[in-house]
Amino acid sequence: MNSVRRRDLTMLIIGLIIFGVIQGMISGGMIGAFWQLNIILICVNVIMAVSLNLINGYTGQFSIGHAGFMAVGSYVGVVATTNFHLPFIVALILGAICAGILGFLIGLPTLRLRGDYLAIATLGLGEIIRIVIMNIEYVGGAAGFKGIPHLTNFAWVYGAMLITLFFIKNFVNSSHGRACIAIRENEIAAEAMGVNTTKYKVMAFTIGAAFAGIAGGLFAHQFYLISPNSFTFLASFNYLIMVVLGGMGSITGSIAGAFVVTFISAALASFPEVRMIIYALALILLMFYRPQGLFGYMEITNFTPIKKVLDKISGKEA
Amino acid sequence: MDFVHQLIQQLINGVSLGSIYALIALGYTMIYGIIKLINFAHGDIYMVGAYLGFFGVTAAGLPILPALLISMFVTGLLGMVVEKLAYKPLRHAPRISILITAIGVSFFLEYTGMYFVTPTPRTFPDVIGNISFNAGGFIINGQQVLIFAITIILMALLTYIVQKTKLGKAMRAASFDTETAQLMGIDADRVISMTFFIGSSLAAAAGVLVGVYYNTIDPLMGIMPGLKAFVAAVLGGIGILPGAVVGGIILGVIEALVAGFLSSTFRDAAAFAILILVLLIKPTGLFGKNTHEKV
Amino acid sequence: MAENKPLLKAEDVSEVFGGLKAVADFNFYINKGELIGLIGPNGAGKTTIFNLITGVYVPTTGDIQLDGESIVGQKPYEITQRGIARTFQNIRLFSELSVLDNVKIAYHCHVKYGLIETVLRMGRYFTEENEITAESLKLLKIFKLDEHAYEVAKNLPYGAQRRLEIARALAAKPKLLLLDEPAAGMNPQETHELMEMIRWIRKQFGLTVLLIEHDMSLVMGICERIYVLEYGMIIAEGTPAEIQNNPEVIRAYLGTESMN
Numbered sequence: 001m002n003s004v005r006r007r008d009l010t011m012l013i014i015g016l017i018i019f020g021v022i023q024g025m026i027s028g029g030m031i032g033a034f035w036q037l038n039i040i041l042i043c044v045n046v047i048m049a050v051s052l053n054l055i056n057g058y059t060g061q062f063s064i065g066h067a068g069f070m071a072v073g074s075y076v077g078v079v080a081t082t083n084f085h086l087p088f089i090v091a092l093i094l095g096a097i098c099a100g101i102l103g104f105l106i107g108l109p110t111l112r113l114r115g116d117y118l119a120i121a122t123l124g125l126g127e128i129i130r131i132v133i134m135n136i137e138y139v140g141g142a143a144g145f146k147g148i149p150h151l152t153n154f155a156w157v158y159g160a161m162l163i164t165l166f167f168i169k170n171f172v173n174s175s176h177g178r179a180c181i182a183i184r185e186n187e188i189a190a191e192a193m194g195v196n197t198t199k200y201k202v203m204a205f206t207i208g209a210a211f212a213g214i215a216g217g218l219f220a221h222q223f224y225l226i227s228p229n230s231f232t233f234l235a236s237f238n239y240l241i242m243v244v245l246g247g248m249g250s251i252t253g254s255i256a257g258a259f260v261v262t263f264i265s266a267a268l269a270s271f272p273e274v275r276m277i278i279y280a281l282a283l284i285l286l287m288f289y290r291p292q293g294l295f296g297y298m299e300i301t302n303f304t305p306i307k308k309v310l311d312k313i314s315g316k317e318a
Numbered sequence: 319m320d321f322v323h324q325l326i327q328q329l330i331n332g333v334s335l336g337s338i339y340a341l342i343a344l345g346y347t348m349i350y351g352i353i354k355l356i357n358f359a360h361g362d363i364y365m366v367g368a369y370l371g372f373f374g375v376t377a378a379g380l381p382i383l384p385a386l387l388i389s390m391f392v393t394g395l396l397g398m399v400v401e402k403l404a405y406k407p408l409r410h411a412p413r414i415s416i417l418i419t420a421i422g423v424s425f426f427l428e429y430t431g432m433y434f435v436t437p438t439p440r441t442f443p444d445v446i447g448n449i450s451f452n453a454g455g456f457i458i459n460g461q462q463v464l465i466f467a468i469t470i471i472l473m474a475l476l477t478y479i480v481q482k483t484k485l486g487k488a489m490r491a492a493s494f495d496t497e498t499a500q501l502m503g504i505d506a507d508r509v510i511s512m513t514f515f516i517g518s519s520l521a522a523a524a525g526v527l528v529g530v531y532y533n534t535i536d537p538l539m540g541i542m543p544g545l546k547a548f549v550a551a552v553l554g555g556i557g558i559l560p561g562a563v564v565g566g567i568i569l570g571v572i573e574a575l576v577a578g579f580l581s582s583t584f585r586d587a588a589a590f591a592i593l594i595l596v597l598l599i600k601p602t603g604l605f606g607k608n609t610h611e612k613v
Numbered sequence: 614m615a616e617n618k619p620l621l622k623a624e625d626v627s628e629v630f631g632g633l634k635a636v637a638d639f640n641f642y643i644n645k646g647e648l649i650g651l652i653g654p655n656g657a658g659k660t661t662i663f664n665l666i667t668g669v670y671v672p673t674t675g676d677i678q679l680d681g682e683s684i685v686g687q688k689p690y691e692i693t694q695r696g697i698a699r700t701f702q703n704i705r706l707f708s709e710l711s712v713l714d715n716v717k718i719a720y721h722c723h724v725k726y727g728l729i730e731t732v733l734r735m736g737r738y739f740t741e742e743n744e745i746t747a748e749s750l751k752l753l754k755i756f757k758l759d760e761h762a763y764e765v766a767k768n769l770p771y772g773a774q775r776r777l778e779i780a781r782a783l784a785a786k787p788k789l790l791l792l793d794e795p796a797a798g799m800n801p802q803e804t805h806e807l808m809e810m811i812r813w814i815r816k817q818f819g820l821t822v823l824l825i826e827h828d829m830s831l832v833m834g835i836c837e838r839i840y841v842l843e844y845g846m847i848i849a850e851g852t853p854a855e856i857q858n859n860p861e862v863i864r865a866y867l868g869t870e871s872m873n
Contacts, residue, residue: 004734004739005734005739008734166732167732170731170732170733170734171728171731171732174726174731174738174742175717175720175721175724175726175731175741175742175745176728176731177731178714178717178718178721179718179721181707181710181714181718182707182718182721185706185707185708185709185710186705186706186707186708188669188689188701188705189701189705189706189707190707190718191688191689191690191693192667192689192690192693192698192699192701192705193690193693193698193718193719193721193722193781193782193784193785194690194693194694194719194721194722194785195690195718195721195722196688196690197690203728297709
């Protein structure tokens with residue numbers, strides 16, 4: 001059996017063990033409602049951060065409107081379950097498909113833009129999505145969508161998170177992923193090496209948007225009510241911060257970023273201003289002293305001691 | 319007849335709003351022109367300006383004009399300090415790092431502001447009184463006259479500084495090519511610093527005027543106008559001063575028309591839709607020239 | 614020659630930038646297997662010609678044909694897929710990536726596994742990935758870069774970066790290789806090695822090579838035919854010996870660079 005495949009299996013088993021422990025603690029009543037909610041949010045945020053990282057970190061296309069795709073996934077999902085009584089899984093997939101299609105349609109024209117211009121265009125599109133939703137009476141307009149069934153639980157978000165992580169990890173470690181990374185590194189050289197840069201930018205954007213759609217569906221079914229205000233560009237910035245903090249181009253980084261940001265937000269929930277001031281200062285100091293984020297381009301599996309252990313478990317042929 | 323009347327009234331409102339966007343957009347465009355940074359914090363600088371004006375009028379009991387000038391001066395200094403502390407150390411860092419720092423500064427100003435002045439909106443005192451002018455059935459109120467007057471004076475002043483003074487020449491040289499300008503003996507750091515001063519004080523003026531016009535200010539008031547002023551700057555051609563003014567006024571007028579004839583909830587969407595259209599059709603803006611990357 | 618259809622042919626190609634003619638009525642051909650030099654003073658339009666051939670610029674007028682088919686208007690990646698690969702005068706490596714990954718990226722247009730095979734890690738993903746890695750390492754060995762395979766590209770010395778650019782271009786499996794000043798910044802020893810390397814890879818990979826170079830020892834040493842460009846126009850064409858004795862060429866270079 002191939003050592004790469006064995007390593008995947010090892011990581012999957014580790015993932016399932018972590019799931020078992022946390023699920024056990026939840027079932028055993030050792031984790032209160034507040035932290036249960038935050039564990040679910042961490043998983044949702046991991047999906048958001050990793051999918052945004054595919055666009056921003058790996059492909060180097062600076063997108064800051066990710067919450068817009070999450071909004072699409074949320075609203076499509078809640079309409080599917082609440083109004084059409086479709087199964088949760090179908091709602092999630094529908095949300096992902098709609099967000100993905102929108103990502104494709106938006107990405108095709110806007111990804112011609114570079115750097116700052118792309119950033120501001122994605123921000124604008126994210127806001128347009130939100131404002132359009134606010135003006136659709138069918139989904140409750142500005143007041144929000146009420147009466148959503150509580151379908152999200154730890155098992156769902158954790159499962160979706162694992163699928164996302166494996167999907168993105170496998171994607172970036174392939175020729176397709178290398179094409180995306182080449183675009184980030186040097187677009188002209190990438191094109192000269194035969195990479196259809198438009199195609200891969202749009203592909204990364206579409207995949208990222210689709211996973212944001214899934215995250216949106218999971219997020220929405222955690223609450224009785226969702227409103228367009230959950231998806232402002234401040235929310236998008238929040239996901240951006242997770243990615244930047246963890247390291248643009250590192251999946252481990254995005255997990256860590258989502259974890260740290262969600263945790264700090266929860267801990268400082270009663271001091272919203274102080275929380276944001278700390279955020280702001282952390283962001284500035286990070287850019288001064290560690291602009292590549294906590295992990296840079298590194299993955300936890302690249303660190304020598306961990307790599308050794310993993311190699312041992314997965315029996316890598318030397 | 320009624321439609322035409324309403325149209326012209328909306329145009330007047332649009333130009334007033336557009337003048338404010340233009341003042342903010344000028345700072346955006348100047349700063350972008352010189353250090354290629356979308357200063358996300360610029361809208362928050364404008365907010366600080368509004369609050370300083372507010373405290374000048376209320377706490378210090380000043381008339382509106384001195385309050386405006388003091389606010390402009392202090393906010394200008396704030397802009398310089400922000401540049402010195404947050405952006406200058408990153409002058410040679412990747413663009414994305416500076417952009418993220420700007421987002422950080424923006425958050426910092428918003429929430430430090432909120433911490434000190436509380437999130438509750440404040441009512442800006444009525445400094446003009448209930449004056450309005452009736453020109454052939456169209457109403458122009460005192461606040462609008464003040465906005466027009468201040469905007470025109472500031473723009474004339476800015477044109478003079480940029481075109482006639484040594485500082486202005488240095489600014490133009492540095493925004494054309496910072497390194498060459500430095501080789502020609504221009505102190506780029508000082509020029510950048512002054513650009514932030516001027517840009518920030520223009521934003522402060524806009525902030526005070528908005529307070530006078532809409533009567534209400536709050537710590538997050540800078541977010542939307544900041545983004546829209548950026549749209550205005552892009553529309554006119556980023557880095558180009560007359561472009562920012564024209565872009566600001568066009569944006570203000572379009573918003574007023576959308577709000578007046580469609581629905582005010584679509585107002586914000588209009589600005590972003592314009593942005594996307596400009597970026598797709600002519601990313602360099604109305605006044606911009608096309609440039610190539612050298613291979 | 615009439616029966617031997619050229620691999621690449623440019624007919625009356627002109628490129629105008631805002632009123633300025635960077636390239637004017639450019640005509641040339643390269644036969645399969647040839648090693649051609651393109652020389653000329655700075656600003657003569659040599660790199661512009663590379664950019665026209667590789668689709669970075671679209672000619673204002675004229676036609677460029679590869680194997681008898683026009684490639685005008687095609688995107689750079691399409692032209693690469695058709696078999697033209699290049700290096701850059703101002704090195705454009707994927708500087709934050711490993712040397713190995715730089716080369717692996719260039720296999721991109723030969724990969725057959727799709728998105729689903731990627732994400733589910735199916736059999737073909739593994740076979741192809743293993744092949745790519747093996748072939749990349751082989752290429753690196755040819756260019757004496759195998760010891761640096763896992764280093765970050767930007768940390769390589771200058772000469773090695775130039776060699777990596779060539780290795781990366783070869784990984785795209787081109788028919789025609791365009792080298793833009795491959796010896797720039799190299800010392801005579803390195804230049805000499807490079808010359809041998811170019812000769813060797815041409816034979817080994819059955820390549821046709823077009824190179825821009827200022828180092829006359831290299832150009833005169835390995836090129837079979839040379840085109841001389843000045844102000845966007847060809848002023849001379851011939852064997853190295855003919856070029857060295859061409860009065861037009863000597864005039865163009867006089868005072869700027871000495872021949873030999």
